[in-house]
Amino acid sequence: MRQMNEYFRTPYIGIWLFWRPALIINSPEIARRVLVKDSGSFRNRLVGSGDSDPIGSLNLFTINDPEWTNLRRRLTSTFTAAKLRVLQDYVRSKSKELVQRIQREQKSRIPLKSLFVDYTTDVIGTSAFGVACNATLTGKDPLRSVAEGFMTYSPVRGLGTCCVFFFPELVNIFRFKFFPNSATDYFRKIFKAAAAQREVSGTVGESKDLLDALLKLRKETVENNEGYSEDTILAQAAIFLFGGFDTSGSLLAFITYELAFHLDIQEKVYEEIIEAKRLHGCEDFTPEQLAEMTYFNCVIKEVLRKHTSMGWLDRVAKIDYQIDDKLTIKAGTPVYINSMGMHYNPDYFNDPGKFDPDRFLPENEKDIKPYTFMPFGEGPRTCIGQRFALMTVRYAIAYMMLNYKVQPFPNTPKPEDVIIEKRGMFYSPGEPICVEFVPRIS
Template sequence: MLYIITVCIAAAVLWLYLRWVAVRNYWAKRGVPHLPPNPILGSLTFLQQQNAGVWMRRMYERFKTPYIGIWLFWRPALIINSPELARLVLVKDSANFRDRFVSGGDADPIGKLNLFTVKDPAWTNIRRRLTSTFTAAKLRILQNVIRSKSKELVQRIKREQKSGIHLKSLYADYTTDVIGISAFGVACDATLTGKSHLRSVTEEFMKYSILRGVGWCSMFFFPEVVDLFRFKLFPKSSTDYFKKVYRAAVAQREANTDAAGEPRDLLDALLKIKKESDERNESYSDDFIVAQAAIILSGGYDTSGSLLAFITYELAYHPELQEKLYEYLLEAKEVNGSDDFTSEQLADMTYLNSVIKEGLRKYSPMSWLDRVSAEDYKVDDKLTIKAGTPVYVNGIGMHYDPDYFPDPDKFDPDRFSPENEKDIKPYTYMPFGEGPRICIGQRFGLMTMRFAMVSIFLNYRVIPLPEMPKPVDITIDERGIFYSPGQVISVEFVPRV
């Protein structure tokens, strides 16, 4: 008996060793540049120690090659560093790369069925139906709400400026309010007070624990274990809140005689989708509808809030750029007769948008774009990847490539002036992604940021605080997937009048 057990163990060890040798040599056999994998984590030794975007940037700088081989534990994957290959993956051959690799589990319908993680054909259907909600015409209806909230930012700063303000927290209060009111019709006062029921939910989204960190890493890099350990994308308290809001909305809005008209906000659009699916016997579950609301809030409030914090901080350290922006906005205000700009006017403000675009270049919240190949795919004459291979387009790597953006650590909005922007090489600048899966909330996010920046920089000058790091020394959230500040960053707000 002992002999049989010994033989079985030896056979298992031998199989494991041979399997490991095959994994270790996978990219070498194909002539693909790579770093030796860790026997357990593969290339993912950076997890919980270094932000994924920072790691992507360093991999780009280490390998100035069109692609790099990596391992997600023992699964081979490919990083794309080439704008030409990025175009193929994201646009030309997007039919082969319809799905993201990231995935939720069957035990977590809110995490699995949302627009960010759901697979085709469900993704195509829900994306097509939701796109009309984010058109310029539909968003124009929301401009008064967003403008009002942006002015509340000025009131909040006036009240709290002497105590020091956590920039990301301040802007997250604002973006939570904007999304809560304009998308879901939920009354929110976090911009003024720092507190609201919905703000408690978004704060819960980003609370770190070892278990949540492992869960998020699994969803992004090892989805097979998500069901095994029953990991959830959102905390239970958050999903319970969304379900409660959804049930209340159903009861209230279905009783409204105008309910059959055009959707007024995102929640109206979701309710309409649910009704139409029931009529067609498609029967989208309530969880499916709630999942879309949850991901749009979680994906919008933190990314926009982080970006506003980064841009404000950069301008504090570049007073000449800040003054240029102020003079530009002041002139626009004088021409308009007030600072009550429309969303169309803001969209046409070239220098304001150049500042935002440069912020997006340096601090793209989703700094890489994941896809999975549906079939065997010929990358070039030397390499064909197998069906099921994850592919990562290294957006932030290209954003910091001096061949595309000279002196890339410098904050320089003039890169995006009308005369310079036309020279930017296609597919080297992709803060919202490209192709069919380009960010659905791009217009909404930009409008939210424009209103906030106009209110802030027409009313305040921001200057550095002595104990704060320079922009280049800011710690990026080491345990995070998204590119956001890993430390408190603050500035001094000095009233303009």
């Protein structure tokens, strides 16, 4: 622990990625410079896919400047609160299906991540690709199977992912791909079918879902001779699914598991939801109403602090950049902001291993040091889907809490003792975690 604390308190540490020097940053002040103040000098990521993988290389997560700036600017309007509001009825209906699924299977031990990934795949996949999905109720769906393939480990897949994130210059040599071929083929098939259907019906341009926004973007770029290919548009739908279904599903699993072990906190969340239901006259909450529930959102933030889906934020220095009087990093050097490390630094969060949503109460949150809590990143490259992800998570937790109390099964590991997946791309449970769902009496 002493060595760990010393590591936390070191502003930066140099490492070698085999032949490539890189820098890990533990300082929130330096993180602010890299992510925000001097973000123009750190615009790009090291992560990248190859020429043989257009879907993997053209999406907003992997693409670099100057293409990234133009694409991000065009897509940002898709994720405004007003645009996402059109999806609320669909997300709400899927949350109610989630409750039905729990009701049907409550007597068995339901692995939480699988349960919630079924739900997030439906919500994100249908919004991005415009196809009906039924995994929330049944646990099975063609798109769910494809999404599952994203996270299925094999030695070749693991090596390919490692190269995509840390050695992108090797990707073309070995023809690794960000997405499996089976996923790419399926995406093309359903995307073309959905696009053709909307073209025929004349509904392109109407604000229905994310797919419609992407089709509208393609239409506008064709009219303006900007030349966005179908692969570029399809790549955005694919990354919305890939970047959200597993991370949001894992977040929901960790929220549920933490609440099961902290019944006093769970009861406060439930009381707040019940009060909101009484105040608004029904349980068909709007996204704004869910966002206004103070303690409910403190719990989500605390789980994001303890179980953030990606432990680092990567950037690449565009120019030689002086960190301080002792260090100037060369252009092309990868820089990794150690966000997970700062989330667990006792200098920033007292007793960081403790689950304590009170940290994020308004009177306490103002004292949190800026750039020490970054579950969605910061600066121009912050997660574009943050609002959508939070809406998806809030609806699921609200309806689950309204209908069920959750409590741990005997002899199950505490949240801090859960094995974490060591071969996955994101921070997620590495073992099945389950809770007992106890119906609430109305």
